[in-house]
Amino acid sequence: MKDLLERLNTKYNLTDIKYQRDNLVFLTIGKENTIDLVTHLRDYEGFTHFVLLSCVDWIEEGKFQLTYFLNQPERKYDIAIRTMIDRDNAEMVSAHHLWRQITTYQRELREMYGINFPGSPGVDENFILEGWDDIPPMRREFDTKQYSEDTFFPREGRKTHDPASYMKEKLYPTEPTTDKVNKTDE
Amino acid sequence: MGKIKDILSPFTAWGNVVKEPVTIKKPIGREAAPRYRGFHKNDIDTCIGCGTCEVICENEAIDLVPVDGIETKDGDSGLRPMIDYGRCCWCALCVDVCTTGSLTLSNEYTWVSEDPDEFRFIPGVDKKSWDDNEKGWKKPEPNYEFYGKKRVEMPELHAEDRDKSFIEFVTGYSKQQAEEEADRCVECGICTATCPAHMGIPEYIKAIRNDDLEEGLRILYETNPLPEICGRICTHKCEDVCSVGHNGDPISIRWLKRYIADQNPSEKYKEILNAENIENNGKKVAIIGSGPSGLSAAYYLALTGYECTIFEKLPEAGGMMRYGIPEYRLPYDQIDKDINYILSLGVDIKYNVNIGTDITLDKLKKDYDAVFAGTGLHLGRSTRIPGSDHENVYFATDLLREISLGNEIHVSEKIVVIGGGNVAMDITRSLARLQNNKFGKVNVTATSLESEDIMPADREEVVEAREEKAIIDPGWGPTSIEIENGKIKGLHVQKCLSVFDESGRFNPKFDESNTKFFEADMIVESIGQGMDVEYISEEIREQIEFDQRGRIQVNDYFQTGAKWLFIGGDIIQGPDVIHGIANGHKAAIGIDKFINQNG
Amino acid sequence: MNNLFNWEPDRSKYPTVKDNGELDVDLSSHKFTKLWVGPNHPGITGNMAVEITISGDEIVQAKTHVGYLHRGFEKLIERRLFIQGFPTCIRMCVAEPDYNEYILSKSIEDLSGIEIPEMAEWLRTLALEMARLQSLLRTVPGQGGTFSLGLGVQWGMYLRDLISDRFEELTGARIYHMYILPGGVRGLLPDGFKARMEENLKLIDQFVINIKKLMFDNVIFKKRAIGVGVIKKEWVDQFGIVGPNARAVGISRDIRKDYPYLKYQELDFEPPIAKNGDIFARSTVRYQELIQTVDLIRQIMAKMPEKGDIKSPTPNVLHWKIAKGETYIRSESSRGEYGMYYVTDGSDKPRRINLRGPSYNHAMSLLEHMLINANISDVHAIMVSLQTCPPEIER
Ligand SMILES: Cc1cc2nc3c(=O)[nH]c(=O)nc-3n(C[C@H](O)[C@H](O)[C@H](O)COP(=O)(O)OP(=O)(O)OC[C@H]3O[C@@H](n4cnc5c(N)ncnc54)[C@H](O)[C@@H]3O)c2cc1C
Numbered sequence A: 001m002k003d004l005l006e007r008l009n010t011k012y013n014l015t016d017i018k019y020q021r022d023n024l025v026f027l028t029i030g031k032e033n034t035i036d037l038v039t040h041l042r043d044y045e046g047f048t049h050f051v052l053l054s055c056v057d058w059i060e061e062g063k064f065q066l067t068y069f070l071n072q073p074e075r076k077y078d079i080a081i082r083t084m085i086d087r088d089n090a091e092m093v094s095a096h097h098l099w100r101q102i103t104t105y106q107r108e109l110r111e112m113y114g115i116n117f118p119g120s121p122g123v124d125e126n127f128i129l130e131g132w133d134d135i136p137p138m139r140r141e142f143d144t145k146q147y148s149e150d151t152f153f154p155r156e157g158r159k160t161h162d163p164a165s166y167m168k169e170k171l172y173p174t175e176p177t178t179d180k181v182n183k184t185d186e
Numbered sequence B: 001m002g003k004i005k006d007i008l009s010p011f012t013a014w015g016n017v018v019k020e021p022v023t024i025k026k027p028i029g030r031e032a033a034p035r036y037r038g039f040h041k042n043d044i045d046t047c048i049g050c051g052t053c054e055v056i057c058e059n060e061a062i063d064l065v066p067v068d069g070i071e072t073k074d075g076d077s078g079l080r081p082m083i084d085y086g087r088c089c090w091c092a093l094c095v096d097v098c099t100t101g102s103l104t105l106s107n108e109y110t111w112v113s114e115d116p117d118e119f120r121f122i123p124g125v126d127k128k129s130w131d132d133n134e135k136g137w138k139k140p141e142p143n144y145e146f147y148g149k150k151r152v153e154m155p156e157l158h159a160e161d162r163d164k165s166f167i168e169f170v171t172g173y174s175k176q177q178a179e180e181e182a183d184r185c186v187e188c189g190i191c192t193a194t195c196p197a198h199m200g201i202p203e204y205i206k207a208i209r210n211d212d213l214e215e216g217l218r219i220l221y222e223t224n225p226l227p228e229i230c231g232r233i234c235t236h237k238c239e240d241v242c243s244v245g246h247n248g249d250p251i252s253i254r255w256l257k258r259y260i261a262d263q264n265p266s267e268k269y270k271e272i273l274n275a276e277n278i279e280n281n282g283k284k285v286a287i288i289g290s291g292p293s294g295l296s297a298a299y300y301l302a303l304t305g306y307e308c309t310i311f312e313k314l315p316e317a318g319g320m321m322r323y324g325i326p327e328y329r330l331p332y333d334q335i336d337k338d339i340n341y342i343l344s345l346g347v348d349i350k351y352n353v354n355i356g357t358d359i360t361l362d363k364l365k366k367d368y369d370a371v372f373a374g375t376g377l378h379l380g381r382s383t384r385i386p387g388s389d390h391e392n393v394y395f396a397t398d399l400l401r402e403i404s405l406g407n408e409i410h411v412s413e414k415i416v417v418i419g420g421g422n423v424a425m426d427i428t429r430s431l432a433r434l435q436n437n438k439f440g441k442v443n444v445t446a447t448s449l450e451s452e453d454i455m456p457a458d459r460e461e462v463v464e465a466r467e468e469k470a471i472i473d474p475g476w477g478p479t480s481i482e483i484e485n486g487k488i489k490g491l492h493v494q495k496c497l498s499v500f501d502e503s504g505r506f507n508p509k510f511d512e513s514n515t516k517f518f519e520a521d522m523i524v525e526s527i528g529q530g531m532d533v534e535y536i537s538e539e540i541r542e543q544i545e546f547d548q549r550g551r552i553q554v555n556d557y558f559q560t561g562a563k564w565l566f567i568g569g570d571i572i573q574g575p576d577v578i579h580g581i582a583n584g585h586k587a588a589i590g591i592d593k594f595i596n597q598n599g
Numbered sequence C: 001m002n003n004l005f006n007w008e009p010d011r012s013k014y015p016t017v018k019d020n021g022e023l024d025v026d027l028s029s030h031k032f033t034k035l036w037v038g039p040n041h042p043g044i045t046g047n048m049a050v051e052i053t054i055s056g057d058e059i060v061q062a063k064t065h066v067g068y069l070h071r072g073f074e075k076l077i078e079r080r081l082f083i084q085g086f087p088t089c090i091r092m093c094v095a096e097p098d099y100n101e102y103i104l105s106k107s108i109e110d111l112s113g114i115e116i117p118e119m120a121e122w123l124r125t126l127a128l129e130m131a132r133l134q135s136l137l138r139t140v141p142g143q144g145g146t147f148s149l150g151l152g153v154q155w156g157m158y159l160r161d162l163i164s165d166r167f168e169e170l171t172g173a174r175i176y177h178m179y180i181l182p183g184g185v186r187g188l189l190p191d192g193f194k195a196r197m198e199e200n201l202k203l204i205d206q207f208v209i210n211i212k213k214l215m216f217d218n219v220i221f222k223k224r225a226i227g228v229g230v231i232k233k234e235w236v237d238q239f240g241i242v243g244p245n246a247r248a249v250g251i252s253r254d255i256r257k258d259y260p261y262l263k264y265q266e267l268d269f270e271p272p273i274a275k276n277g278d279i280f281a282r283s284t285v286r287y288q289e290l291i292q293t294v295d296l297i298r299q300i301m302a303k304m305p306e307k308g309d310i311k312s313p314t315p316n317v318l319h320w321k322i323a324k325g326e327t328y329i330r331s332e333s334s335r336g337e338y339g340m341y342y343v344t345d346g347s348d349k350p351r352r353i354n355l356r357g358p359s360y361n362h363a364m365s366l367l368e369h370m371l372i373n374a375n376i377s378d379v380h381a382i383m384v385s386l387q388t389c390p391p392e393i394e395r
């Protein structure tokens, strides 16, 4: 694994390399070179098994992290390639030509995060959310709880009490009513 | 031939026609496995309404609701969990986390009702057919915990390293220890009601977890301006009700408070507590006594802009905290750290001024807009047994004060202490140290009316005293002090059978045939203290209400019938530091209201 | 007669191919019919639909539709404490809930450096193999079901129910076990468990013999399964095919062997493989696996210690935080590589969890591809032979 990374390092600018296990490494590469690296690994390094394509929303930084997860079945190790793309008008080069299932992944990311993959077959078709009219729901700012409160009706009559404040109310209400303070009669 | 076999072999299935069917005849009524996760059960008398089950439920299926007949009291919110089975997924996380172990699941799963609202009920309160069913899910045992059950031990000096000196023997948590201990808290907040000052306990513990000790300090000072002191010697009533203590050690709330205070340097207090620019409101308040109640009143008044002057009889501030509590438990520099900060807010203090003799209360009334008196209990009480007037019979508080003042006290080789409270333990352990230094050995015995199990002193005090080679021999009532040739020979005692009568009144019963003699050449009485309020003149007294037992009556704000005079601390409530602090705080609010309504 | 059986449609005439390479499927030409298979088809464990276009009784186009049971579990778990994940994740694959619990718990343990006790490892291994057993007890005879051979399904369902009884006494629930949690498991074997399990396994031993006679030595089954629904070897990489579907074309991939986890290294087994890649091959592989799973459960019960801790200490679950990090944990479910991508950000909740289920590839891109030119009567058989689990596609 180490020598593979050395080989790659001469060709690509890899950053944030982290070995999560001996046979699993995470690394980051610029958006322009991502698909190139993925293709290189598939064609020259035996990473023939594509495990998954995923997205992590780092909303605070205004970035989506795309993770291309590749497996080398002979040597039995994995590389997870991260690439950061802008959240606004998020777009990434399609990789559907490399593995057939990537089409599905890209369709899902389009729907759930709003990331576009121009040229990916059927990328704009509904995947799971037929008739969805809100923002892409896997984005961090989409609040599931709020959505369900707005969309469905709450069960009547539910009310809870916080033990500490309830005890305060019962045992030592802060402000004893002012009339308990002796008024000056002068 | 393979082909023929492939045609015939499936027909072997016809063999089943003559077999007994395997279908369950009566599927309804089949009992579920003993571990099955069915409807909830709650042992309602054990549950304390801490709400931890509600917090862990990932489906928000639980509400905490008041229940008729369950009273809100110390250690019990009076609330009980109500389950909404429209949301519950029967994961039993609530059971596994339950602090008291009251909550379990039954193995009942076939109950139905046509009324959907029936699927929302309070287990244990709304009676169900499975309430007495023993089977069902319980928290797995052993070593299956959702939070730490064992307290992070506080590092202490060994008995041998501490029994000669007065240096502090509890060394304090490290960052890692404090965070580990803080992690055990379940944030229920049951403790807050029990703390006399209602400190924001879960909040400051959370600040420790977040490593935000400045925030922690701010939370402490909202209700308690003596955190270094309380962090060491508070009676920590909060820990007695801690929900984690029901099945494990309670959180070390006191040590965590100390950790926050210890970690913040005094130079930064003003900045952290945002007290750099307090606007003076031109009003003046006099405070008598610099014990915790007086200091607390001064702090909160000063924060609001009052000009406060404390009058203190003794040469240094702190009251019993300095002149009672021994240095090995509460070092003087820590007292100073807390007090100096209060003084730095512009509080003035006049030492060696005895109100009543040096300045009269009437004069204070004239010169100030209001007066707060927290003069404490300083008169020792005597057993009044024969011989107790001997010159080598002392009061504990007198000796402790002399030790603190740095004066040499009389220490002899064989000492008996009468008393079983914390004060008695303090003087016993102090004397043990002095004996050790003077004679190289310890010979001090403490004896009390109360038997070991009901001794008022904290358990750890008794244990530690014994570690320091003092003898604690409880359960005896003193009858006389034997004196020969003008010298004390020892103390006669008889067995005490009970201290209180059926109605709970103090009324000790003795077995006169069972007696004992403690040899001693010095005796210390430590059976309580009384107040000295001579400084309150007859005229003012007439306006103040006293109860039959001579105790001063005040309202919720510690205001007496003489409206300008507020009294708090040991005289009114306690006796401990945190009550004094709480009283002083309330009184400060009351004084503020009083002055504002007046003017 | 012979001619009738060997008739092949002449695809050179229709549908014609347009200049851009797409098929010219014009519904108004009356040469094509659109049919929906599903979404409520019993052939798969959940709701999914295949939209097929047929010409005669041959399929010219196929498209998988999901979205009938999206519950948004990944999002829900992102908004819950670490401890609250395991009861929430189970429904991501209903048929084998234990795999969800395992990969989720293991991810959390991996990211926070927690080792679980030996006993818990054994119990996890047992639970996972029991889950496989239950799955195969339905899938193996289920393949017969797609050719209207319903009897074996009845047999399998009964045995599956017996394993549910065992799950019930071990975990406290029949379907949603919620047994594996971060740090360990939630209970030791109850008294007498092994004996009762052995009784069940004996019945399964007999079932294995019976089902062979009913299904695999059955001329109709063979006729319909051999040479139908063929997966080519090169597709395995192209489509991300895993598990029995890959092993049935001779590619020996099994996470338990390749990336050993839990106690699999201490167990003696060799994943069965087959060559032809057709429905029959996949069925045979699963059938062999069923036999092997029974054996594995026996091995586990014999090797596991009697007593031991079931859970390691964790931080207080109410405010457990995990430093920023990411990991991928895989396991071999009865359908193949079942993995989880888990990302933490230093807070008390995960930043992202992403399930990697086999059906995501098998039922989408692969199935759509395989159905082309298939006969309409084989659609269900092909679908089931991929052992699709729709809830795991859309989570
Ligand atoms: C030995 C001992 C150990 C204790 N241990 C603990 C403990 O571990 N934890 C705990 O919480 N509590 C403990 N206490 C109790 C605690 O110290 C008191 O409850 C607390 O100090 C009372 O505070 P206070 O404000 O009422 O008055 P005090 O602390 O008693 O202070 C009163 C002050 O007023 C001054 N004063 C009195 N009369 C006048 C006057 N006329 N003019 C001017 N000044 C005057 C006194 O000199 C004194 O400084 C202990 C007490 C003793 C004696």
Ligand code: SF4
Pocket (backbone or CB within 6 Å): B042, B046, B047, B048, B049, B050, B051, B052, B053, B054, B080, B081, B097, B098, B099, B100, B101, B102, B103
């Ligand atoms: S956690 Fe237990 S003790 Fe606390 S409220 Fe719930 S049932 Fe009662």
Ligand code: SF4
Pocket (backbone or CB within 6 Å): B056, B057, B058, B059, B060, B061, B062, B083, B087, B088, B089, B090, B091, B092, B093, B094, B095
């Ligand atoms: S069993 Fe689970 S879902 Fe039900 S109330 Fe308890 S914690 Fe909530």
